[in-house]
Amino acid sequence: MNTPQEPHKKKEDCSNQNECLKLLQAVLDGDATPEQREHFLKEHLEGCMPCYKNYNLEVMLREKIKTKCCSEAPGDLMEAIKQKVSQLASR
Amino acid sequence: MEEILERPHYSQSEKEAIFNHEFLPHINAMYNFGYRLTLDRDDAKDLVQDTYLKAYRFIDSFQQGTNAKAWLFRILKNSFINDYRKKSKEPSKVDYQEVETYYNSEEVDRQITPDLRVESLSNMIGDEVSNALNSLDVDFRTVIILCDLEGFKYEEMAKILDIPIGTVRSRLHRARALLKEKLSHYAKEMGYTKS
Structure with missing residues (x-):
């Protein structure tokens, strides 16, 4: 039975966490419809603590991947490629 | 294409x-x-x-x-x-189809429930995330790089990888679950969690 929620009080359990996680990922990856997005971000997250926590975790994970998992090409690679290509082109 | x-x-x-x-x-x-x-x-x-x-x-x-x-x-x-x-001298260790079938089973949804906390993750300022990503199977690393780092849409990923869009979706879901699982192990080892 649904009990009326106090304002700003989030429920502690999400009955559908795995499906919600899939939806959350679709929202963050830009794969959700505008309606799904609106519902999830404005309504579901407001009332559901596990999903709210998952949301923050997923956002941070993406930030960490962006900042920690990129590496620059070695400085000489671009020149090496240009040189090989100009050899190809002059053939 | x-x-x-x-x-x-x-x-x-x-x-x-x-x-x-x-x-x-x-x-x-x-x-x-x-x-x-x-x-x-x-x-x-x-x-x-x-x-x-x-x-x-x-x-x-x-x-x-x-x-x-x-x-x-x-x-x-x-x-x-x-x-x-x-x-490459190293032979492909696992048949991807088997991995995909396994990771798509409902059983795994029950097994993988990473208890990674946002506080633990925010404390990981070294190579933890990069190492965790590198430890995943190559097909899982790939979808995370394409999506999270390079910002490709699912449809573009499907074309790059020659797989159906539904497979992109499910592979990403598994990949993220596995990544979080790995990171929660790191968090425990490093004493970031309270337990």
Whole structure:
């Protein structure tokens, strides 16, 4: 039975966490419809603590991947490629 | 990519312009992708160089105005599978189909419930996230790089990887669950969690 929620009080359990996680990922990856997005971000997250926590975790994970998992090409690679290509082109 | 009915024939100067202005600017992203696939910096350099040479040779099959980065990533991925993996001494350890079937089973949904906390993750300021990503199976690393780092949409990823969009979705879901599971192990080892 649904009990009326106090304002700003989030429920502690999400009955559908795995499906919600899939939806959350679709929202963050830009794969959700505008309606799904609106519902999830404005309504579901407001009332559901596990999903709210998952949301923050997923956002941070993406930030960490962006900042920690990129590496620059070695400085000489671009020149090496240009040189090989100009050899190809002059053939 | 799509069947191109009228293949352009670029002049020499057009080829150079496309190569220099549309292809070369992606060199850092390409190198990073190559590195995350091979996990070896020298191999990544070779792979990226081979990819760019192929891109130049087949430049007439690139349609100007389409996504050059996605086109290049697809060539790099194919070179990795066709050339690098064959040359590599290490045989492919697992049959991907088996892995996919296993990770798509409902059983795994119950098993993988990473209890990673946002506080623990925010404390990971070293190489933890990068190492955790590198520890995943190559197909899982790939989708995370393409989506989270390079910002490709699911549809573009499906084309780059030659897999259906539904597989992109489920593979990403598994990949993220596995990544979080790995990170929660790190968090425990490093004493970031209260337990």
